[in-house]
Amino acid sequence: MDKNTGIYRNLTSYGDEGFSKYMRRAFLASAGYDQEDLSRPIIGIADTTSDYNTCHRQMPELVSAAKRGVLESGGLPFVFPCMSLGEILISPTSMLYRNMLAMETEEMIRAYPMDGVVLLGGCDKTVPAQLMGGISANLPMIQVVTGPMRTGSVKGERVGACTDCRKFWGEHRGGTVSAEEIKVIEQALCSTGGTCMVMGSASTIACLTETLGLMLPGGATPPSGSGDRIRNAAQSGRRIVEMAREGLTPSRILSRNSFENAMTVLGALSGSTNTIVHLIAIARRAGIALTLEDFHQAISKVPLLVNCRPAGKGYMEDLDRAGGVPVLLKELESLLDLSAKTLTGKTLGENIAGASKAQSWQDTIHTLEKPLGKTGSLVTLSGTLAPNGAVLKKAAASERLFLHKGPACVFESPEDAARRIDDPSLKLTPDHVLILRNAGPVGSGMPEAGSLPIPRYLAEQGVRDMVRVSDARMSGTAYGTVILHCSPEAAVGGPLCCVRNGDMVELNVDERRIDLLISAAEMEARKKEWKAPGKPLRGWPKLYADHVMQAHEGADMDFL
Ligand code: FES
Numbered sequence: 001m002d003k004n005t006g007i008y009r010n011l012t013s014y015g016d017e018g019f020s021k022y023m024r025r026a027f028l029a030s031a032g033y034d035q036e037d038l039s040r041p042i043i044g045i046a047d048t049t050s051d052y053n054t055c056h057r058q059m060p061e062l063v064s065a066a067k068r069g070v071l072e073s074g075g076l077p078f079v080f081p082c083m084s085l086g087e088i089l090i091s092p093t094s095m096l097y098r099n100m101l102a103m104e105t106e107e108m109i110r111a112y113p114m115d116g117v118v119l120l121g122g123c124d125k126t127v128p129a130q131l132m133g134g135i136s137a138n139l140p141m142i143q144v145v146t147g148p149m150r151t152g153s154v155k156g157e158r159v160g161a162c163t164d165c166r167k168f169w170g171e172h173r174g175g176t177v178s179a180e181e182i183k184v185i186e187q188a189l190c191s192t193g194g195t196c197m198v199m200g201s202a203s204t205i206a207c208l209t210e211t212l213g214l215m216l217p218g219g220a221t222p223p224s225g226s227g228d229r230i231r232n233a234a235q236s237g238r239r240i241v242e243m244a245r246e247g248l249t250p251s252r253i254l255s256r257n258s259f260e261n262a263m264t265v266l267g268a269l270s271g272s273t274n275t276i277v278h279l280i281a282i283a284r285r286a287g288i289a290l291t292l293e294d295f296h297q298a299i300s301k302v303p304l305l306v307n308c309r310p311a312g313k314g315y316m317e318d319l320d321r322a323g324g325v326p327v328l329l330k331e332l333e334s335l336l337d338l339s340a341k342t343l344t345g346k347t348l349g350e351n352i353a354g355a356s357k358a359q360s361w362q363d364t365i366h367t368l369e370k371p372l373g374k375t376g377s378l379v380t381l382s383g384t385l386a387p388n389g390a391v392l393k394k395a396a397a398s399e400r401l402f403l404h405k406g407p408a409c410v411f412e413s414p415e416d417a418a419r420r421i422d423d424p425s426l427k428l429t430p431d432h433v434l435i436l437r438n439a440g441p442v443g444s445g446m447p448e449a450g451s452l453p454i455p456r457y458l459a460e461q462g463v464r465d466m467v468r469v470s471d472a473r474m475s476g477t478a479y480g481t482v483i484l485h486c487s488p489e490a491a492v493g494g495p496l497c498c499v500r501n502g503d504m505v506e507l508n509v510d511e512r513r514i515d516l517l518i519s520a521a522e523m524e525a526r527k528k529e530w531k532a533p534g535k536p537l538r539g540w541p542k543l544y545a546d547h548v549m550q551a552h553e554g555a556d557m558d559f560l
Contacts, residue, residue: 007038007076009113024113033076040076041244043237044114046105047079048126053086055123055202056146057193058224062233066118066144069237075116075244077237080108085125092414095473096445098125098132098278099548099557100540105133114139116244118236122146122194122224124201124476127209128278135250135285136560140243142236142343143215145195145206147224148316152191154184160197161190162477163309166451174459194224197316199308200476204271205278208262210325212282213253213342217351221320228320243343254286257337260298261348263290264335267299268328270311270377270395272476273484274448281554292380292389292552296512302335304373304395305358305366310479311395312372314364322364326355331367381483383513384523385469385495385505388487389552390514396479398465402509404481405517406431406467407502413438414449414472422456430458433467433505437496438533440471440489441548441555445541450474450484467507469514471496471551483507483514485551491533492550498526 004011007028011020028038045066049059063079070077083101085094109117117137119130122145134141151160159168168185171177177185195202206220216236222228262279265271276295283290306328307314319328329336329352338349358365366372377395382388394402409432411417417436420426428434434452438444450472454463468482471489488494495516499505504517516523536542547557 005115006040006042007113009042009115010111037076040074041115041241042113043070043075043077043240043244044109044112044117045077045079046082046108046117046119046130048082048084048121050084050086052089053084053123054190054193055086055195056084059120059122059146061230062120062144062146065230065233066120066237069234070241073238073241075241078112078114080112082108085123085129087124093445093447094123094125095447095555096541096544098129099544099560101126101129102132103560105130106136109134109137109139116140116240118240119143120146122202124274127202127205128282131209131214131282132285132556135254135282138249138251140240140248141214141250142240142243143209144219144233144236145202147194147222147226147229148197148203149190149192149194150223150317151197151315152188154188159185159188160309160315162196162200162475163198163479165189166478170454170459170464173453173456174462192223192225196477198310198477199269199271199306199316201272201274203308203316204266204269204275204476207269207271207325208265208275208279211262211265211329212258213340213348214250215343217326217344218324221316221324223317223320239343246345248343248345250286253341253343254288255340256288257340259283259288259290261336261340263295263298264302264332265328266295267302267375267377268305268332269308270304270306270373270393273378273391273393274473274476276378276391277473277485277551277555280552281556284554284556292391295378296380299378300376302332303368303371303375304377305331305368305371307364307366307372310477311377311393318362318364322358322362323356326352327358328365330355331358331365334368379509379512381512381514383515385514385516386486387495388550390483390486392481392483392509393479394509397481401465401467401481401507403507404467405504405506406433408433408435408499408505410435410437410499410501411452414444414447417449417452421453424457426455428455428458430463430466433469435496435499435505436468436470436472437490437499440491441551442535442545443471443489443491443533445544446473446551446555448473448475448478451478451480451482467505469505481507486514487550487552489550493527493530493532495523497530498523
């Protein structure tokens with residue numbers, strides 16, 4: 001433990017402590033800081049602004065607000081940049097870099113002098129990464145998100161990213177939306193800065209972070225650019241100075257109960273399947289082991305309450321207007337451990353003591369008495385295709401496919417699928433099960449390629465859903481009967497590597513099974529014939545492929 005605090009924490013190693021301190025004062029004098037400034041608690045502000053990340057477009061005003069809050073509370077703010085993971089512009093997938101941002105965040109917190117840190121994130125992988133790094137560094141920390149975009153409109157129809165992006169693209173592939181219409185639609189889908197405004201990965205992880213007690217109450221849902229959003233950043237700046245003085249670190253906040261609560265909220269949201277992987281990784285950094293069975297146990301007890309796309313109809317601005325996470329937590333009170341600690345210094349129960357229950361004037365947060373959907377909105381599966389587990393967003397899948405047996409059509413990689421999915425010579429029928437392999441963590445960084453498009457000639461016949469199975473992820477904004485995260489993945493010899501075209505595959509959601517209907521002896525024989533695909537030869541992709549763990553373990557690096 002560093003005995004120094006403030007600007008003298010984490011001294012640069014010159015072999016002379018006095019010299020190190022003197023040099024800090026000298027160089028900081030050039031930035032206009034005097035002794036009084038430097039005697040204050042130092043608060044780092046992790047800034048992930050980037051022109052490549054439109055979800056963080058309004059982050060600069062949050063940086064200003066957080067700095068103002070820190071100064072108002074008597075701290076001294078220091079902004080430092082961290083890599084920005086903009087989901088849409090990054091190749092091959094932002095997931096490949098989640099662990100890199102987690103490492104960067106942890107190492108910057110450890111390397112620079114700071115007594116507490118405000119983590120500014122938003123887009124899908126940034127918040128899980130910041131939580132992972134911040135928890136490992138275990139300095140007082142507070143998460144602020146950029147907040148969701150507001151909805152746009154097309155011919156009077158309210159639209160938003162990215163469930164509607166997918167819906168219109170599916171219609172375009174099916175021939176019911178023209179290329180000209182798509183040009184108009186694409187101008188309306190992302191009408192402001194901010195994160196995807198449905199219950200995708202960014203929205204889900206924001207709600208779960210608030211539930212975990214690592215964000216101020218009410219911080220998850222205010223739209224990007226709103227006064228509420230800016231006030232949350234300023235309040236977070238004020239609170240982190242107090243937390244630094246109190247020494248309120250993540251290890252003093254997080255417990256198994258915090259994560260049990262988060263899993264319950266995940267079920268009530270029918271949140272993104274991606275957050276299962278993230279939550280396992282975040283808990284692991286706190287020394288808490290979560291299994292897919294833990295998710296099943298928690299989610300099977302809670303009905304779907306929140307009416308947001310893709311499982312419902314609304315958007316994040318509706319959830320915010322309905323009172324956001326505090327009202328949802330109040331509604332779920334009987335299913336939560338209210339003694340879980342939070343960064344306010346109070347328990348979760350104390351935080352929501354003054355919150356109202358879901359109100360009848362809104363249709364976004366339903367009550368436990370009149371839920372929007374059944375319990376078990378997300379389901380974890382196992383079977384011969386996924387001995388260590390797989391996941392399905394049941395609330396966004398087609399009930400008619402919950403018991404389905406069909407012949408496999410195998411794609412060797414996301415690129416192979418993109419090349420051949422529309423090839424009529426495959427002679428696919430709606431009963432086929434589309435298999436995508438080598439798209440897991442080791443295989444290709446686990447891209448959001450699992451929701452394979454419906455082959456164009458079937459889409460033109462009106463087919464809108466088919467059973468799809470992969471070791472990939474899918475966007476939290478996507479929907480369909482899509483079995484994801486099959487573990488172990490094909491690239492390390494998991495059973496997906498054995499599937500051949502025409503093999504029968506069976507999905508049984510009630511029994512939580514996904515099976516390849518071949519004998520165990522045949523499976524073994526095929527495994528013996530299997531050859532591992534080549535791995536990246538250098539740089540971060542090599543380090544990642546050599547050390548990333550499987551999806552059911554959170555896809556973190558084995559050395560972190
Ligand atoms: Fe950034 Fe959806 S692309 S949150």
